[in-house]
Each structure stands twice: as structure tokens, then as C-alpha cells.
Amino acid sequence: MQVFTQDDVLRFIYNEVDAKEKKSIEDALRLNPSLLTLYTELKEVVAKLGNAKMEPDNSTIDLIMAHSAASKMETSH
Template sequence: MIRTFTQDDVIRYVYHETSEEESKEIEKAMLCDAELQTMYKEISGVKNRLDAAQKAPSDMVVNNILNYSKSLNLLSNK
């Protein structure tokens, strides 16, 4: 019998947080359930976009922080 999987189950599968047995069950269920396949593709796509998101501050932000730090240093020397 193929069990019903929730969105949470698919998210855990995408992030490799399922057991080997549960992963096999989800994969088997996706072969027969187009709705589950669609859910997997959408969640996987979101994960990929999150992973590719910018992870570093822009040069403008870094410069603002450095300038602010310099201004504090100048104030403490007076």
C-alpha cells in the first residue's frame, strides 16, 4: 500500500531529512501521483532559488558600515 505524503514530508525529502526507507516510499509514490510530483518540483525549485540567492552584502552596504565605523573613531579621538 502506498501511503499519503504531506508537503512537510516532501520538504524533508528535498532537504535529505528522510530515512532511506521513507525516501524510497516517496519516490515510489511520485511515480504514481502527478500531484505529488508537481509538489516535489515546486519545492525543489524554491530550494534551488534559495540556495542561489545572494549571500554577501553589496559594496554600498560594506562602504556604509566602514564609513560609519570611521566616523565613530574620529569622534572618540576628540
């Protein structure tokens, strides 16, 4: 059986593996309890991080769009 590292598991969590590698890692997770524990632990933290997303204020977006409009006018002159 192919041996996978902790970094392979990390790439798997973040979908940075191709279809063939994905299938192999899924098989390895089913057969290797310590790899599955590592996956579960890392995945749990990753899931928790997802709750902390933020967005800029609308006024910041407006200022950026205003700069864009002004620079368009400058370019066309």
C-alpha cells in the same frame, strides 16, 4: 500505498528522511502527479534560493582571530 503529506515532501527535499522513507516517497512521486507537481514547485524555489549565499569580509574573520589570540593570552596568564 502509503499516503505522504506536503511536509513529508519538504523533509524529502531537505534530506530529512531515512533510506526506507526516501524510497517510499520516490515511489509515491512516480505514481502521484499532484505530489510530483508539489515536489517540482518547492524544489524549484529551493534551487533558486541557493544562488544567494554570502560571506563575511576577511577583515571580520581577522578581528575574530585576533580576539581569540588575545583571549588565549589572558587565559594563560
